Amino acid sequence: MSDSDQKENTGGTGNGGGNDTAVLEPPKVKPAAPKADPRNKPKRQPPYAVIVENDDDHTYEYVILGLCKVCGHSAERAFQLASEIDKNGRAAVWTGSLEVAELKRDQIVGLGPDFFARKPVTYPLGVRLEPLPQ
Numbered sequence: 809m810s811d812s813d814q815k816e817n818t819g820g821t822g823n824g825g826g827n828d829t830a831v832l833e834p835p836k837v838k839p840a841a842p843k844a845d846p847r848n849k850p851k852r853q854p855p856y857a858v859i860v861e862n863d864d865d866h867t868y869e870y871v872i873l874g875l876c877k878v879c880g881h882s883a884e885r886a887f888q889l890a891s892e893i894d895k896n897g898r899a900a901v902w903t904g905s906l907e908v909a910e911l912k913r914d915q916i917v918g919l920g921p922d923f924f925a926r927k928p929v930t931y932p933l934g935v936r937l938e939p940l941p942q
Contacts, residue, residue: 854939856909857900860916861934862893870922871933875901878915900938909937 858879860871868890875886879902892899902912913935922929 852942853906854942855903856906857938857940858902858909858912858916859898859936859938860889860893860901861898861936862896863934865925865929865931866922866933867924867929868894869924870919870929874916874919874933878902878912878919903940906937913937 860875868887871890871893872883872886875881875889876883879886881889881901889899889901901916902909904912916935917932919932
């Protein structure tokens with residue numbers, strides 16, 4: 809507060825006259841942060857699995873290269889997954905958030921034709937998404 813504001817608020821002349829009255833302002837207090845309500849916690853999205861399904865036309869080489877390229881698997885891991893797809897009919901090749909799982913699915917579907925096959929396979933691998941239990 810400036811000296812002139814203080815003179816106005818005190819009603820005095822500010823030069824030591826007997827009628828000066830001090831005005832106390834309440835201290836500025838930060839409002840308390842609201843307590844966290846567990847019901848208001850943001851809900852976490854469930855993780856999703858990218859599932860590649862087996863077919864009789866796509867080659868191991870095509871599947872292995874696709875998994876290395878799209879999912880970042882090593883050649884050894886991609887071979888293990890390709891074997892699991894062949895043996896069990898399907899395998900979870902990647903898990904994570906829904907948005908990234910959708911991207912991975914679309915990238916696998918968009919790999920293009922399988923030129924390793926005797927007759928080029930022009931349809932995409934069977935890929936779907938499944939939510940995982942939390």
